[in-house]
Amino acid sequence: MSLINYSNEKLFDRILNNKSNKNYWKYISELRKRKSKDIFEKSIELTKSEISEKKIIGINVLAQFGYPRLHQKEILKIYFSLLKTENDKNVISSILYGIGHNNDKLTEKEIDIVCSFKNHKSVNVRHGLVSAILTIDKIKPINTLIQLTKDKDSDVRDWATFGIGTQIESDNKIIRETLWERINDIDENTRFEAIFGLAKRKDKNIKEVLKNELLKIDEFGSLILEAIEEFNDKEFITLLEEQIKRNKVFKKVNEDWLLETLEKLK
Structure with missing residues (x-):
């Protein structure tokens, strides 16, 4: 039924x-x-x-x-x-996720209340907090996300890095420094989100990182190709063409992905 x-x-x-x-x-x-x-x-x-x-x-x-x-x-x-x-951590995290679905008009007071959970001992609460303030392009939420990019939990770091890297338009020295701190994160998803965030901001120093990532790209590297598209440097046309040739031998990544990125850069 x-x-x-x-x-x-x-x-x-x-x-x-x-x-x-x-x-x-x-x-x-x-x-x-x-x-x-x-x-x-x-x-x-x-x-x-x-x-x-x-x-x-x-x-x-x-x-x-x-x-x-x-x-x-x-x-x-x-x-x-x-x-x-x-006081129940599961209830609190559920509330925070719920706020995240309705966060487009939060008041400054409400934002302060939500951000007060940034040091909560429950990883689920901290993860819910990231969801609650994702896309809010204001100083308090951004500073809170910056703190959470350093969280001991990889999922929290990943989503917080995604938040400041992709979900907001603000661009300043502190945001870029925060993203650079995650470039060598042991969690690959977090690392990729940091790379994308810097590529989105056209940080000139991310170019060499993108080159190295392209050389070793595999089936999990779709976000790297998106970052290359976002960076939009024509030098990557030749690099992609070379990578397509190598990939025909090693078959480490979906060739269609490489071709789509190549087409977008041309």
Whole structure:
């Protein structure tokens, strides 16, 4: 039976009472798509539960309720009210992810509240924080992301580096220095995000890094090719043509990727 044929009540019953989490996000997604008042009110009711799992379900449904977004101001008000007293790390991280889906009009006070979680001991909370402030091109969020690019957790570093490298337009010495600090990160995704961020800013010193990365590119190097496109230096036309010849022998990367980047530079 397709989920679209499930009543709202049945969807909530399944997500609240199923022992398995197998279809958890499918149920959440279906509830989010519907714009009915009873789903909205039920979700708000769940956020008031004393049981964390139920509270999180309400938070998750509200995060992307309705298409386009409905009741955004009211939802944010609920989230920030919860943050005042909540201690459960899983609930806090869910709230932060929810804020991330609705962060286009956060006030300075709300931004300060969110950024206050930057030193939280839970990696899930810190990761949720990155999501909450991603794309906010203001001093406080940028400084918070800069701190999180140095986080001990590689996923947090990766997303924070992605945040300042790709998701904002600001460009200054501190941002570039932060990206350069991640160029040799042990996590490859973080390293690639730093390279892309510098290529986007046309940092002349990233050119040699891009050359070296192109020489050793493999099946995981699509972001390097995107960075080369962003850097848009015609010298890479010849380098790509040479790499295409080498790749015909070693077959380390999808040839179509190389050809697409070559075409975009010509």
